Amino acid sequence: MRIVSFSLVVPYPGIPHAGGEYYRRHLRALGALGHDVTVVAPDSALNRVGLARREDPGRVILVGGDLSPGMRAVDRVAALVAPHWLPPSSRRGLRRSDEVGDAVRDADFVEAHWEEMAFLLRRAAAPRPTALFAHDVPLQRELRWLRAARAQRAMTKIVWRVWRVLIVALTQPASFRSADVVVVLSDKDAGQVRRAARRSRVAAIDPPLWDPAEHHDPLLEGREAPRAAHAVFVAAFDRRENVEAAEWLLDEVWPAVRAALPEATLSLVGAHPPDSLSRRAVEGTGVTVTGYVPDLDTVYRTATAAVVPLHSGAGVKFKTIDALLRGLPVVATTVGAEGIAADDGRVPFPVTDEPQAFAAAVILALATAPTAGLETAEWARVRYSTERYTRRLVELIPELGRRTAP
The missing domain is CATH 3.40.50.2000 (Glycogen Phosphorylase B;)
Known part of the structure; x- marks a missing residue:
């Protein structure tokens, strides 16, 4: 055809x-x-x-x-x-x-x-x-941005977001x-x-998102021994919702994780990170901003857990599925987990929008055995x-x- x-x-x-x-x-x-x-x-x-x-x-x-x-x-x-x-x-x-x-x-x-x-x-x-x-x-994404503007009580942003919601709703x-x-x-x-x-x-x-021809290795084969308590957030940082997610993670969640696990490290991986993220990744925080990485398999092989702290945007988040496919424990917000569930409706990883609960779930994930995500990975590799x-x-x-x- x-x-x-x-x-x-x-x-x-x-x-x-x-x-x-x-x-x-x-x-x-x-x-x-x-x-x-x-x-x-x-x-x-x-x-x-x-x-x-x-x-x-x-x-x-x-x-x-x-x-x-x-x-x-x-x-x-x-x-x-x-x-x-x-x-x-x-x-x-x-x-x-x-x-x-x-x-x-x-x-x-x-x-x-x-x-x-x-x-x-x-x-x-x-x-x-x-x-x-x-x-x-698009309308779902615009409505979430409008809610964020209202939460900030930024009138200029609110007016602009209301306009965008109306235009998208009409077209x-x-x-x-x-x-x-x-x-x-x-x-x-x-x-x-x-x-x-x-x-x-x-x-x-x-x-x-899973093709045996491209990802031919069995689960965990060739996986490097991960660094102790190493979390990753993979995202394209030229998208505002990803930058806001990283800022929320660094400001509201990561200090509690470091207080419980002083050796914990975090990598923000993705193209076009703004200076605001680099300024937050100061010495002593355990945070690294890598910029674009051509081979994400290497990133995931050296990680202990993946985090998806999104609060806006729309659609299924491929970054969440990518981490599941590689057998990593995942912690996500409601938006980060959107559209990802087993046939019985169960989401096979912790989901929360509350900073303290998110931090607690990250601490637990970082302390999890390397094989903990294998069952979920097998499910994801069939479904996707x-x-x-x-x-x-x-x-x-x-x-x-x-x-x-x-």
Whole structure:
């Protein structure tokens, strides 16, 4: 089957972007099903890097935006009025591209990843089936940011967040209605989409984060002896919710952990850490800010436990699943654990939003035997395997089980 896949990013091995990693594995699943996929993405410096490093030799179309002075002015206004949209200059370029139009006309199936790309599905008229893969639900994220602004009693932030909530609430339903089916990554997100756009067909699927071909080692094989009481928080620190989570961890939780375990250490691992985190990681706190690390397997092999202290954001947190897959004890907030549960609804690790309880759970996790997370890891490796994802993908979108001649 010929598939056109609209995406914000061009994925490649090692991409420091959780959604990009999920999309990379999604494309591999489509390839395993025998489909011919054309990726369409905005032309940007990051996507040109992705084009050079990608593992799949399939076709990629990068589309530049309209860079006229008038459109640049429109982009500046749109960044204030509708900041969750793709810039109008990029939208215009993608809509008007003859190469994209030809690819869509030849396609048997059209999908879009991220809500920002949903507008392109309207170009794929029936009888082609369409799908929107909503990596998260923007309104949920905006509402959490609004609650945070209210807690801070920051009036300027509150006014700005109220505006964003209203804009997203008004525009989001049209995005969800643009596709024949909306695919999300948790049952909770499915409920959010159904409430936002009642006519949408919605399906939940667990992301494919474990592939034996890439993670061929058995549990704990080759794992280095971890440093005593070493915790890690892995996140992209160019995202505000991750920075706020790290600051909460350092200010509200870590002092209690160090008081109980003076030898305890913490690594904040991820690209683009701001100076505010480095200033907090002063001598004597046991905290290290590493910046970008190309091989997270090494990070996890030397860790005793993983923490996910998020209080805002939306969608399933891949960083939580990554730690579970590697057999590490995990401590998370409610947001950090969102969408991750066994079939009986049980969450297989401590979850709390209260700083003292979080610290107590981290202290216990750091004192846990190295093999304590093996049972949870085995469960996670089945639930989040590429094999299960591929099977579920065909169950949810039967068209993807068919193969037609190119």
